[in-house]
Amino acid sequence: MRLETQRLVLYTVSHDSHNIIVIGTNDCDMAIAANRLKEIGGGNVIVKDGKAVKEMPLPLGGLMSDKKVSDVAKMCEDTRGYVHALGVPENIAPFMNMAFVSLPVIPHIKLTTKGLFDVDAFCPVSLAAE
Numbered sequence: 001m002r003l004e005t006q007r008l009v010l011y012t013v014s015h016d017s018h019n020i021i022v023i024g025t026n027d028c029d030m031a032i033a034a035n036r037l038k039e040i041g042g043g044n045v046i047v048k049d050g051k052a053v054k055e056m057p058l059p060l061g062g063l064m065s066d067k068k069v070s071d072v073a074k075m076c077e078d079t080r081g082y083v084h085a086l087g088v089p090e091n092i093a094p095f096m097n098m099a100f101v102s103l104p105v106i107p108h109i110k111l112t113t114k115g116l117f118d119v120d121a122f123c124p125v126s127l128a129a130e
Contacts, residue, residue, distance in 0.1 A: 014102035017113055018062060021098040044079050044095055054082045 014021045020037060024030040024047075033047040036055065042062020046054040056075040058065050065072045083094050104110045107119045116125035 014099060014111075016103060016105065019102070019113060021102060021111070023098065046079060046082055048086075054079045 020034065022030050022034070024033070029047045029050060032050060032052060033045045036045045036047070036052045037043065040055060040057035041059030043058035043065075044054075044056040045052055056065075056072070056079045060066055065075075067075075080093070080095065084090055088094050100106070102111045104112050104117050104119060109125060110117050110119055114124065116127065117123070118125050
């Protein structure tokens, strides 16, 4: 998979800790996205080349919107469509994947606030090569 840009950053809430998940290629864009996420009170932010280009604010606890359902559906469609236009395959739901990559109650390897965790073996996964 080759993305249109090397500066793509995505943010979303993560289950169960409800922290943010950061996917990016550089510290600058990740910091811009984190700051924008703080400004909008949670949700999804896409940063490209140093600018927040798409977002879906979820200001109620970082999990819910105070907008009409039709408006939220449009924002969701727009952010997902933008990510796919950048090169993420259509069969991947990037925001859903990010939300569940950190859910440590379902198998297999999960990203937690304590690092990688093997749910099946119920132990941390070392990041060091053996």
